[in-house]
Amino acid sequence: MTSAALDTLITWVRTESPTHDAAGVNLMMDLVVAQMADAPVAVERIPGEQGLGDALVLRAGPQRDEPAILVMSHLDTVHPLGTIERDLPLKVDGDRLYGPGIYDMKGGAYFALEAFKDVARRGSAARPVVFIVTPDEEIGSPMTRPVIEDVGRRSAYALVTEPARDGGRIVTSRKGVGRFDVHVEGRPAHAGSRHKDGRNAIYEAARQILAVEALTDYGRGITTTVGMVSGGTAVNTVPQHCRFPVDLRVETVADGEAMTKALLGLKPSHPDFRVTVTGGMNRPPYERSEGTSRLFDHARALAAEIGFDLVTCDKVGGGSDGNFTAALGIPTLDGLGIDGDGAHTLQEYGLISSIAPRQKLMTRLLETLR
Incomplete structure (x- = not known):
């Protein structure tokens, strides 16, 4: 990861965005819009409802009438304003980057958006790509669930950048x-x-x-x-x-x-x-289907080419927006985000070394899922 990219990610973490602070969440959405400014990406901004921040729907890739690759990230966190000043100060300790929301899930969102932007610039996406950035995942996505399900029904695959589990394991089922x-x-x-x-x-x-x-x-x-x-x-x-x-x-x-x-x-x-x-x-429960198993096998082969072993974990207790797409029968791969630990705690950190290989994996998935 370059020093410039790390500085940008640190800016993301400094921009606190608890779910019910619409202003903070919208500052994060502003950063994403700015990130896409010099790429061939169509940006749709959906105004927040129910006191929540805005959502973004980003579109890129070939302009063909075929099912898309859907990527999903959320930029709301569970940590209240002031956490970064009091209880979980931002710091780099070796390979660990500490800060509220870095693991769940600003690290994964950031590098996935970078991969999406790079693929858009090169015109190398295998299919149309739709990237939904949500403001409300931590409270169950009451505002964005209809958007996710609408786009999901017109998608061939769903990729979710929730954090990796248990030392980098991928998620293929959730309660x-x-x-x-x-x-x-x-x-x-x-x-x-x-x-x-x-x-x-x-x-x-x-x-x-x-x-x-x-x-x-x-x-x-x-x-x-x-x-x-x-x-x-x-x-x-x-x-x-x-x-x-x-x-x-x-x-x-x-x-x-x-x-x-x-x-x-x-x-x-x-x-x-x-x-x-x-x-x-x-x-709804996110049960591992045959389609999801094939998608995982494909991702594992790509990871091996990059140089790391992609392993799945047992059914995860926490839910995500991947539950919605999986319940629609769409092959869904979750846990594609940053490796680390401490989600929803005051010891939350992400592993900087996990970012580059996982960004490469996201790039290759967008380029090869046909």
Whole structure:
């Protein structure tokens, strides 16, 4: 990686872009537009909705009416503004570049866009190429999912620049992700003088949480997690309301349907309580198809020519925009981004040495996927 390219990537990391900071995300989109300015790339900028930043749809390659190669990257991060100044300062330590979002996934987005631009300049793409840059992947892509699925239906392949896993392994399958919100309503009362008249919503929520967590089945790859709880108004008041979200992960469509039915069907333990559940599957399972297996074999052969061994990993628990394209039956290769570790933590880093070979792989994929 050249020093100029590294300086540019450092600028990307310094430009903090948490999902709900539309201004920061749009600064990142501005950098991408500038990056494409001197290349034969058609740029479509989709204005943000729901308080989110803009999205970009970039098009290049032969102007033929045939299914495209779809590349997907996101430029939103999970780290709040100020993380780079306080908790995760940008630094280079040997081969490691530390900073918020470098691994997930600005490093992968940057080099994939460079590969896309180079192929566009040389006119060497095997097919039309569409590159979607999204502002909302970290919250489930509520704004861009329709765009991804629309372009995906007209694509032959999908390549996703989420970070590599476990020492550089590629991703060929992911669990599906569900998101649910549970609202428990009881009856308020004074905790001292009228305690027996109250119906404690937090107490009932605790019962419901036990039922939710009991749905976890490691043998089937099903996990249910309650990671946040909110309720009550004062320490001396029997609480009327309690709310908690549920994270669901499943390996198959059938299990997603079954778990959705179970969660939406939660019942109160006593008629004096009311339990309301909303939500559903946020990302469908990304199951490895024959087409994806052939795509991986092709990528592995290209990597061998470049000089490194491309290895796949077991089914990944986290979702990505690749879940959407895989569910449409499109051969999808994920984890094509930078190698490193610490996604969503304050020890996040990317390996600088992984960038050049992975950029070459992306270039060769765009040039050979026929």
